[in-house]
Amino acid sequence: MTPHDPGGCPDVPSATTRPAHAETTACEPPRVRGLARDGVRLLVSRLSGGVIEHRVVADLPDLLRPGDLLVVNDSAVLPAAVRLDRLTVHFMAAREDGSWLIELRCRTGRPYPGGTKGEWLPLPGGATLRLLRRETSRAWRASFNRDVVPYLQRYGTARHLAHAPGDWPIDDYRPVFARVPGSTGVPAAGLAVSRGLLALLGRRGVDIAVVTLHMAACTDGPLPPEWRAVPESTARRVIAARRSGGQVVAVGASVMRALESAVAEPEALAEPKALAEPKAPAEPEPEAFAEPERVRACAGWTAHTVGPDCPPQVVTGLISGLRRPAPGRPSAVAAVAGDALTERSYGEAVRERYLWREFGDVHLVCW
Known part of the structure; x- marks a missing residue:
């Protein structure tokens, strides 16, 4: 099963707006x-x-x-965001055993509430990401079938900051x-x-x-x-x-x-x-x-x-x-x-x- 077409993520990204504390x-x-x-x-x-x-x-x-x-x-x-059709995978932290903490976000920037243990996601370039378990309310521990750093340097983009969402x-x-x-x-x-x-x-x-x-x-x-x-x-x-x-x-x-x-x-x-x-x-x-x-x-x-x-x-x-x-x-x-x-x-x-x-x-x- 893949969340390539996840529920809860609108088709059209919301307009970029400045936060109230801008x-x-x-x-x-x-x-x-x-x-x-x-x-x-x-x-x-x-x-x-x-x-x-x-x-x-x-x-x-x-x-x-x-x-x-x-x-x-x-x-x-690193350019630590990998964009899929309607999701973005944020690579957040390397772990000592070779796995990574990742966060799933809708393309609108909101956290994606879905995902299940054992689920896999196909990523560009034939790569595969497997969700192992939830580590925090927003982060998953995941395994990846590629060397992460060279992969991100080829396929990744800059991870949007929530308060600075431009494509810098x-x-x-x-x-x-x-x-x-x-x-x-x-x-x-x-x-x-x-x-x-x-x-x-x-x-x-x-x-x-x-x-x-x-x-x-x-x-x-x-x-x-x-x-x-x-x-x-x-x-x-x-x-x-x-x-x-x-x-x-x-x-x-x-x-x-x-x-x-x-x-x-x-x-x-x-x-x-x-x-x-x-x-x-x-x-x-x-x-x-x-x-x-x-x-x-x-x-x-x-x-x-x-x-x-x-x-x-x-x-x-x-x-x-x-x-x-x-x-x-x-x-x-x-x-x-x-x-x-x-x-x-x-x-x-x-x-x-x-x-x-x-x-x-x-x-x-x-x-």
């Missing part, structure tokens, strides 16, 4: 709004004194110091430093960094390092394990920055998860089976963090989660998209900034009409 949600990439990547607004929350500033991302070289380390995620977002090119979802295909989630913080900004940071004495973490695009439930790699060169740069008193600033919660897992789970070395190749607080004192020598190169799946109950041990600053955490997931921003400063910052962002979500403005928490 005044605070970015519905299109910055370039469509006439902005450069680093031209979006930057909300700055200072751990030292709890000061909040309003800048743009291009000001980042004036906000960081020589000797600081900026760490980016070089995972590239895949490059609009990818940071300029992305090079390893594997993510299905969109890295909001990384999208705001331009090549020119990276070059200027380097000239100002800010070091740049890279990790790989293949971000999952799960719609509900806790954050699943994700594949990550922390190279030896990055571990050395983290150690050097911390020893010299510099900040280690993660560009995105994905980077923080990867780096913190290098302390918490450095022994995880399994290869990814399904991927082609992973009051305001005072200024933190050095003893509040892990010994920098504990940061180790590592690669494999990580289930490590950073949040207020499990604060970062090596990361001292964070650049993040403006988005409150999903239910059941801890706040990465609050893990760095604390609850009080986080809520003040979010309240300021609302009052100043910052744009939220993946294509919106960003938030820097630093000393």
